[in-house]
Amino acid sequence: MNVELVHIHKSFGAVHANNDISLSIKSGVIQGILGENGAGKSTLMKVLSGFIQADTGQILLDGKAVRIHTPSDAIKHGIGMLHQDPLDFPPMKIVDNMLIGHEGGLFPNRRQVSNSLTELQSQFGFNLDPEAYVDSLTVGERQQLEILRLLWLGARVLILDEPTTGISASQKEKLFETLKKLAEQGMVIIFVSHKLEDVEGLCHKIAVFRQGCLVGETVPPYNTDSLVELMFGKVVSLDEKTQLEGSEPVVEITNLSIDDNRIQIRGVNLTINCGEVIGLAGMEGSGQRQFLRTLAGLIRSVGGELRLSGKRMTGKPYHSFQTAGISYVPASRLEEGLIPGLSVTEHFILSEDQSGFFIDREKAVTICRDRIKTFNIKGEPVTRVEALSGGNQQRALLAMLRTPLRLLLLEHPTRGLDIESSIWIWSQLKDRCKQKTCIVFISADLEEVLHYSDRILVFYNGKVSQPLDAAATTVDQLGQLIGGKGF
Amino acid sequence: MLNKTSPVYKFGFQILAIVGALIFTTVVMLLAKAPPLEAYRLIVIGSVGSVGKISDVIVAWIPLLLATSGLLLTFAAGLWNIGIEGQITLGAIFTTLALRLLQDSALSPALIIIIGFLSGILGGMIWASLTGLLKIYGGVNEIFGGLGLNFVATALTIWLIFGPWKRPGVGSMSGTVPFDNLLWLPQVEGLRMSWWSLGIGLIGIVVVFLILQGTYFGLRLKAVGKNGRAAFIIGIPTGKYMMSAFFICGAFAGLAGATQVLAVYHRLIPSISSGYGFLGLMVAMLINYQALWAAPVALFFAALNIGSIQLPIVLKLDSTLSGVLQGALVLFVLMMDGVRRRLTAKKVN
Incomplete structure (x- = not known):
């Protein structure tokens, strides 16, 4: 036929x-x-x-x-x-x-x-x-x-x-x-x-x-x-890359092994320094998501060790990861990141520490207006999050992050966003790096990975490449690794 | 052209739903060869025709309002607490137990009544916590767990009435031996209602309204209900919050059960919950989980219940006709809401 x-x-x-x-x-x-x-x-x-x-x-x-x-x-x-x-x-x-x-x-x-x-x-x-x-x-x-x-x-x-x-x-x-x-x-x-x-x-x-x-x-x-x-596609040039000098190790991953559904990851070793950005590349389902979620404390590793500033985090509950200064921003904004039906203000209240038993709505709205301005969110304090556009939802998610953070984990931080929003979001993330936060992010956009990362890990079918220096890697090399060639 | 998202538009659909429910009930009556207008008239007179009737409506309103209040919290957390019937029953059993143990003691009746209430609350909470534990740690859906525990609660009541707590001589469906008048919650002279229980009911719904509107706890509960996954990632311990919702709802249910014993029946009877738990589920659905509307709608449902009591005597109609109307109302309101959503969705596309 x-x-x-x-x-x-x-x-x-x-x-x-x-x-x-x-x-x-x-x-x-x-x-x-x-x-x-x-x-x-x-x-x-x-x-x-x-x-x-x-x-x-x-x-x-x-x-x-x-x-x-x-x-x-x-x-x-x-x-x-x-x-x-x-x-x-x-x-x-x-x-x-x-x-x-x-x-x-x-x-x-x-x-x-x-x-x-x-x-x-x-x-x-x-x-x-x-x-x-x-x-x-x-x-x-x-x-x-x-x-x-x-x-x-x-x-x-x-x-x-x-x-x-x-x-x-x-x-x-x-x-x-x-x-x-x-x-x-x-x-x-x-x-x-x-x-x-x-x-x-x-x-x-x-x-x-x-x-x-x-x-x-x-x-x-x-x-x-x-x-x-x-x-x-062809490489398009983005704004100048800012190299940050820092050598203090924040995250130490030794021999980390993960079992999740059909993906098995074995023996990952990585040290992430203060203010460093690590990009995770690979086709969806190659294990990078499992790796990121393990760093977030959402998946328990089956072997190896994870340390944050020398403190052992392996096996601890998600809550301990959060209080240690690790934050995770999921890709599916409306499924895992935000709560449809609640307003922008209510999201900010939820992400804050509780003060007292009753919510001070007036104060909350003031804080919300403030953040809407800083993060350039197109919406009102009473707008429900599902009514925001994708880019504004992403901005709201970033606005919900606590300060300071030691480690920020992002899944597809700019997926579905226009160039302008993407660049703005990365400028915010880079500011975080200057405040000594490490960033690990997943992206399917190779230019994004190459441009914003200091080092890159490529995932293929649960296998993890050695960390690649982003400055010395080309789209072609990355593409071949992602396609499973060179492992 | 009317704006399809305006409250007026929404309200119009709700009116349509009520009309639809009335038409449906009328058709049911016509099929049963009963005069609909006469039946409606009897319901109205039966509920607001005299001070005594109004007081009876209030007596029915209180447990219904308490049940609805509790359910608003479990619904907020995204939980279907079908088990509320059993929780009311256990509240009544615990209250009866406390009263039986203390009725011959030297404690003052007021103190015994207070202990009765607290004991009822405890009973409801224990029963609700079983459903919660099954759900959160056992992976048993709360609807199944609750349903199962409802049956257990009913069996427990029957066993107590015909077994350990039976009347002298032989057990009877009319329940355990009534308590002494001193252990009755003070009633209004000549009427069946009690200001005390009315106060408890009203305070209950106000508390729930405040929790849901203005507290961190209430907001987090809603977050858990609307998107448990995201709530967890944001940092809310979802299991703990679901469990709390069960505990508080159980407390309200237990309070309703205690009121049934202390203010209405003054003993344990086989169907002590009187179906107020299930009716509360309907009220909560009908008001779309908005605490503000709980009191008036529960009052309306209570009035329907009391108003239809006369139907069997006068029209040889079963009093479950009120149930037909209540059920039809809920179904039509939900259905019209669905219709409205479809229409608005098309407009967007």
Whole structure:
């Protein structure tokens, strides 16, 4: 089946997630979709698989326009999507997982399903027991199950979203083999990934996305450097970098190990000096978030030690981290940072120390007006935080931080903000550094990482690079490391 | 064109909801072949037709107001304290226990009554803390925990009435032996209401209003309820605050139970909570968790309850008709609110 996407547009509020995307994929082709987080890959795939609808644009299958409103519409048209986190039902048997989503009588014929499953399996050399429960499978096996299920439902187009995350090397090999076999049978495979190596090794064609646009399509032989450049764009120069002299170690991390969901981080060593900025780069889900949250005291490490100004913090509750002068600013502002339904003033009251039993509202409003002015927040003291724009929410979060701080941890501090807001936010952060606060931040924006960090750690699949000197690193080098090359 | 976010617009939808609930109830009555207008008239007369009726409404209002007050705090913390029925019951049991232990002692009746109240508060708090502990440390949803504990509380009451605390001779559904008049909360001459319990009810709602409006505690409670994750990251110990909400709500429920024993029934009866806990949940939902409206709406609900008492006698209608109207009101108000939101949301898009 030939798949054509024609002039697809999709916006979420102010974010133009898919900006006029046109892509055509011929039968039997393994199409790679490459791009950093937020580039619009997943949005396009969700449009194709019926999870969301495009604002405008058309989907053509074998030249015929089709309307896909739900995932079940998609599978009726032969489009099946394999999600990054398997969408299966762990407490149920494999055979029952196959039956879910299958149309058919009141009483399903389990034996028949089980037989056709065995038949399908033999084609690809999979070995799943139809009577086994899904929660006893590995991530790789669950992926195999999902592929079999989609094929059994009649999928002719298979979309795979970051399928190589969390599976073993041998499972990956088997997956690639399977995908190649399916392509030979005339299926369309769409392979979404940020791993350069995987995409280069598997795909017949690569489309690169950046900031909602399709910025380029290439065919083998691939040139890694040009792919990296397509993914991250050209370097734009920002304002002058201020180097801060300070050598007093504030944070000492020795042999830190973290276990969280599918990410395992082993033996990180790092010393952060007074006023230093450390940037954490890597694709989302590579472990940098777990690392940052461990520094915040939100995740307990499974090994190693964390010291703040010589004081051992390992194993202490989050509250102790806060009182020691560590602050954490999460990326999802309205989910983890702010409290929708409460006003800006109320947020400032919450972030302050309690004085007395009753709140002095008048004083609180005065303080709030003051901060609104200092932090240039466009809103009133009574404005509810959810009514603020993203940039102003970020400003409010910064305005809530205590002074002084020893260590400030930020997740995507400027994500979704315009250049002006970003620069302003960094000027505030740099002021913090002058007041001897260390900063560790995550960003998907490589220029931001390179420009504002003193040193950089790159994360790839739980592996952590040696600290890189930001001044001596280029976007290309960083891009390659992020794509998993050079570890 | 009317501004869709204005209070007038919102109010209009609430009026629509009330009209809808009335129409619904009327249809129910027509289906039951009962004269709706006559039924409504009887409800009005039955609730405000005489001083005695008004006093009865107030007697029903107090426990309902206390229950609603407590629930406003658990709702603020994002908790569905369905278990409030059991907490009221345990309050009544603890009060009865205290009175039974002390009624033959040399203590002054006033002191015994005060101890009765405190004991009731303690009972409600203990029962609420069980739900809280199950929720926070056991991962049991408070709705399930509360529901289970409600059944346990009912069983406990029945066992006490027919077992250890049974009347001389044989136990009866009419409850334990009534206490001596001296242990009754002083009532208004010739009426069933007591100024004391009315005072407790009113102070209760004022306290809750102040907690939610003006204190750090109340604001943090709301933060926990609106976004527990962010509240935790900001530095609020969310478990502690949820537990406090349960404790305080339990105290209010226990107080309601104590009032039922000390001011209304003067003994333990099988359904001592009289459903005021569940009714309180409805009131809290109906007023959209705004403490300011708790007193009038609870009063209205109490009036409906008392007003419908006559229906079975005069119209051979079951008195649960008030429940139909109350339930319909809540459902219609919530539904119209949903409709309004949808309409406003479309406007934004």
